Amino acid sequence: MITISHLSKSFNKFKAVSDLNLEIKNGEIMGFAGLNGAGKSTTIRAMAGIIFPTSGTVSIDNNDIVREKVKASKHLGWVPELPNFEVNAKPIPLLKYYGGFYEYGAGELDKKIKELMEEFGIYNYRNRKLKYYSQGMKKRFSLIAAMIGDPDNYLFDETLNGLDPQGVKEVRDIIINLKKDGKSVFLSSHILSELQNVADKIAIIKNGQLIKILTREELVNLGSSGIKIHITNPDKGVIDILSSFGETSLTGDYYFIKKGGNQDPAGINKELVMKNYMVDYIGRENETLEEYFLEMVK
Amino acid sequence: MNGFLYDIKRTLTGKFTIIIVILLVLITGLTAYSVGVTSNSSTPGSVAIVMPYMNDTGHNLTISDYAINGYGAPVSGLKISSQLENFTGNGTTYVHIKGTTGSNGYFNTTVPYNSSTNYNYNIYLSYNDGSSVGLRMGVGFSNGHMSNYSECCIQQSYSISYSHSNGYSLYTANVREKGDGSAIKTMIFNRNYTSSTAPLHLYYNTSSTFNTNVYPNSNLNTKNVTGYGTMKSAEYTVILPLSIRNNGEYVNLYLANGTSGSTNVAPVAFTSFLYVDNNPGIALQGALVTFFGVLFVPILGIFSAYFYYSKDRASGIIESVIVRPITKGKLFLSRFIGTSVSFLAGIIIALAVADIILEHYTGAFISAGFFTEMLAGYLIEAIAFAGIIYLASQFIKSQGAVLGTGIGLLFALGFMWQVISGALLFLLKIKSTTSVYSKDSLILNAFSPSYFPYILADYYKNAFGTVTAASVGINIYSVIIIGIVWLLVPAGIAFYFTRKRD
Ligand SMILES: Nc1ncnc2c1ncn2[C@@H]1O[C@H](COP(=O)(O)OP(=O)(O)O)[C@@H](O)[C@H]1O
Ligand SMILES: [Mg+2]
Numbered sequence: 001m002i003t004i005s006h007l008s009k010s011f012n013k014f015k016a017v018s019d020l021n022l023e024i025k026n027g028e029i030m031g032f033a034g035l036n037g038a039g040k041s042t043t044i045r046a047m048a049g050i051i052f053p054t055s056g057t058v059s060i061d062n063n064d065i066v067r068e069k070v071k072a073s074k075h076l077g078w079v080p081e082l083p084n085f086e087v088n089a090k091p092i093p094l095l096k097y098y099g100g101f102y103e104y105g106a107g108e109l110d111k112k113i114k115e116l117m118e119e120f121g122i123y124n125y126r127n128r129k130l131k132y133y134s135q136g137m138k139k140r141f142s143l144i145a146a147m148i149g150d151p152d153n154y155l156f157d158e159t160l161n162g163l164d165p166q167g168v169k170e171v172r173d174i175i176i177n178l179k180k181d182g183k184s185v186f187l188s189s190h191i192l193s194e195l196q197n198v199a200d201k202i203a204i205i206k207n208g209q210l211i212k213i214l215t216r217e218e219l220v221n222l223g224s225s226g227i228k229i230h231i232t233n234p235d236k237g238v239i240d241i242l243s244s245f246g247e248t249s250l251t252g253d254y255y256f257i258k259k260g261g262n263q264d265p266a267g268i269n270k271e272l273v274m275k276n277y278m279v280d281y282i283g284r285e286n287e288t289l290e291e292y293f294l295e296m297v298k
Numbered sequence: 299m300n301g302f303l304y305d306i307k308r309t310l311t312g313k314f315t316i317i318i319v320i321l322l323v324l325i326t327g328l329t330a331y332s333v334g335v336t337s338n339s340s341t342p343g344s345v346a347i348v349m350p351y352m353n354d355t356g357h358n359l360t361i362s363d364y365a366i367n368g369y370g371a372p373v374s375g376l377k378i379s380s381q382l383e384n385f386t387g388n389g390t391t392y393v394h395i396k397g398t399t400g401s402n403g404y405f406n407t408t409v410p411y412n413s414s415t416n417y418n419y420n421i422y423l424s425y426n427d428g429s430s431v432g433l434r435m436g437v438g439f440s441n442g443h444m445s446n447y448s449e450c451c452i453q454q455s456y457s458i459s460y461s462h463s464n465g466y467s468l469y470t471a472n473v474r475e476k477g478d479g480s481a482i483k484t485m486i487f488n489r490n491y492t493s494s495t496a497p498l499h500l501y502y503n504t505s506s507t508f509n510t511n512v513y514p515n516s517n518l519n520t521k522n523v524t525g526y527g528t529m530k531s532a533e534y535t536v537i538l539p540l541s542i543r544n545n546g547e548y549v550n551l552y553l554a555n556g557t558s559g560s561t562n563v564a565p566v567a568f569t570s571f572l573y574v575d576n577n578p579g580i581a582l583q584g585a586l587v588t589f590f591g592v593l594f595v596p597i598l599g600i601f602s603a604y605f606y607y608s609k610d611r612a613s614g615i616i617e618s619v620i621v622r623p624i625t626k627g628k629l630f631l632s633r634f635i636g637t638s639v640s641f642l643a644g645i646i647i648a649l650a651v652a653d654i655i656l657e658h659y660t661g662a663f664i665s666a667g668f669f670t671e672m673l674a675g676y677l678i679e680a681i682a683f684a685g686i687i688y689l690a691s692q693f694i695k696s697q698g699a700v701l702g703t704g705i706g707l708l709f710a711l712g713f714m715w716q717v718i719s720g721a722l723l724f725l726l727k728i729k730s731t732t733s734v735y736s737k738d739s740l741i742l743n744a745f746s747p748s749y750f751p752y753i754l755a756d757y758y759k760n761a762f763g764t765v766t767a768a769s770v771g772i773n774i775y776s777v778i779i780i781g782i783v784w785l786l787v788p789a790g791i792a793f794y795f796t797r798k799r800d
Contacts, residue, residue, distance in 0.1 A: 098619070
């Protein structure tokens with residue numbers, strides 16, 4: 001369980017985070033969404049004990065991260081936004097170093113390291129220096145480094161970001177498994193939809209301030225589908241046609257029809273093609289979530 | 299394991315610590331080697347000092363040669379080739395005497411004797427293995443008494459003197475104490491000792507000039523000298539509490555019979571010798587002080603701090619450790635203590651290796667005091683430089699800037715400090731010939747850790763240029779204060795900031 005209470009952090013005069021209050025319960029995944037520079041990493045770094053809060057507190061399983069740092073850190077795993085490790089190190093010695101800060105019996109740590117590395121598919125690369133690891137492998141190593149102490153609370157800073165679809169799925173599964181094990185997870189992202197399928201709640205931060213906490217139900221409603229269309233030869237007439245299927249908007253090159261009414265993509269496609277429009281993309285999308293998000297944090 | 303001890307252990311077993319130890323051992327070892335091979339003092343074990351004794355036994359002259367080595371131990375198997383010159387009114391006759399000392403160090407022989415003539419007894423020495431020890435010496439004998447021992451060519455820093463008075467036939471030899479290079483062991487031999495010989499009391503003092511005015515008649519006021527002990531046998535070993543601080547002083551030894559404790563005694567023997575500390579540490583320190591002390595140790599301190607701490611901090615790599623169950627303060631301390639302990643281990647090993655090399659070439663170990671003094675000086679210097687870099691890392695966020703600062707410090711506080719302090723004194727218009735100048739340059743030296751070993755050495759030798767160290771304010775208090783300041787202040791401030799700042 002993680003409790004953030006009245007957390008503020010300023011850099012000189014600049015307030016990166018102001019008066020943030022959040023609670024992440026055991027077995028809960030809390031998403032943390034905000035645009036770049038909103039204060040997500042700052043919040044997470046203060047939660048991890050890397051930087052000191054200007055005011056307010058963070059407690060990990062009821063241990064204050066500043067005043068009871070050792071106890072609090074024992075129960076916390078942190079995955080940084082960018083993997084940053086001793087480049088010349090090999091994974092096993094480095095994990096042994098990290099693992100040495102926790103209470104492991106003889107041989108237990110070696111076993112744990114092997115298990116985790118196998119689980120994350122990098123055991124075969126155990127003799128390779130970290131600097132020769134690919135981005136994906138580095139990210140996996142970061143996850144292992146966070147899990148080495150077997151903590152009950154996790155901070156993931158943009159961990160899904162920059163992964164290929166396969167990687168996203170894998171990490172998502174890991175996070176969901178952590179939840180199943182009753183761990184509390186705090187996962188930030190600058191893309192709301194990335195959090196949608198994994199988070200129980202999403203806290204939205206803008207300019208260092210919490211502006212809303214979306215619950216699962218709200219997410220489901222917001223996240224319901226609309227239809228997204230791309231036309232290679234659009235003109236003014238398109239909006240008229242599409243409006244007959246529902247409320248239509250144009251974002252960039254894409255048309256979007258909000259949900260409701262008769263929304264069969266095949267029917268819409270047929271209608272457009274008959275009017276000599278060339279449709280190169282049409283599909284159900286969760287655009288509204290992102291739209292909603294962008295609207296909110298603008 | 300406790301995270302703090304755990305991190306220290308990791309620092310100490312890291313690759314960089316091994317590199318430090320190897321570099322330190324290489325540099326001090328090579329320095330000791332060059333000091334050793336150029337030193338001209340022989341190994342004490344291969345020195346032979348012979349004390350001839352002649353005694354009139356009526357119709358015969360008993361000749362007894364006793365040989366000791368540079369440690370004062372009897373020398374067996376020493377070939378003695380000698381000749382007795384008999385000066386008569388109608389010319390000189392010669393008797394050749396050859397022999398080898400026995401396991402107790404003695405070679406005894408008897409020659410016919412005519413008491414109406416004077417004798418000269420000259421000795422040439424070589425070892426059984428044929429190697430010459432290069433000593434030639436002689437003793438005169440007339441009127442039934444042995445007199446005027448003369449010696450030639452005894453190797454540097456060994457000395458022997460002879461005095462004959464009131465029935466005592468006394469040799470005083472200065473030799474080495476095994477295991478303590480700086481101690482001079484004075485051995486007194488009474489060659490005509492018998493069980494009825496009256497005990498002799500030994501007194502001593504030191505003087506800055508040669509003392510000629512005591513032997514043997516004038517009374518010695520025992521208040522002006524220090525009593526050492528009583529000689530009640532044929533051989534008496536004296537180790538005076540002399541240190542490097544007495545280097546260059548004359549040591550006066552007085553042997554007197556009579557009641558111990560009386561104020562005025564008449565010395566029966568007196569000898570005075572110039573105390574030259576033969577500790578090889580002096581030469582080693584002289585050789586280390588420039589390159590090692592002003593360039594290498596600062597580099598060691600600066601780069602170790604960079605590799606053990608600053609690099610990780612500036613690159614953010616340390617964050618992956620900060621999130622572990624350890625506080626920032628403890629992590630700082632563990633790294634700093636790890637750095638310091640690696641210096642301690644490296645310097646101890648390096649000096650020990652240097653010590654073994656020096657012993658091989660000079661026969662003497664660096665004294666414990668000198669060893670400690672050098673260890674403390676270089677250790678504090680290295681820790682001070684490391685502390686300054688730890689401090690700089692609290693404010694400087696890029697690796698390049700930290701390294702740049704380190705190199706700047708190496709110039710400013712290291713090998714350019716003499717130039718900088720000279721320039722400062724010039725700007726302050728202090729003339730280099732005045733005593734204020736030397737005092738002020740000393741004060742400026744206290745502001746660079748590179749010069750702490752100099753100050754400590756000055757204190758240890760109690761010499762600052764041509765004056766005593768104490769006269770310019772180098773004393774136990776000032777040395778300890780400067781040492782503690784360098785040891786604790788930069789690191790202490792850095793520690794304060796690491797706990798308060800991100
Ligand atoms: N060490 C720092 N010094 C000064 N400003 C900082 C520092 N770290 C972050 N900031 C500022 O705080 C704000 C929030 O940054 P950050 O928490 O990294 O945002 P996010 O992770 O949401 O993209 C940004 O404006 C950033 O420039
Ligand atoms: Mg961020």
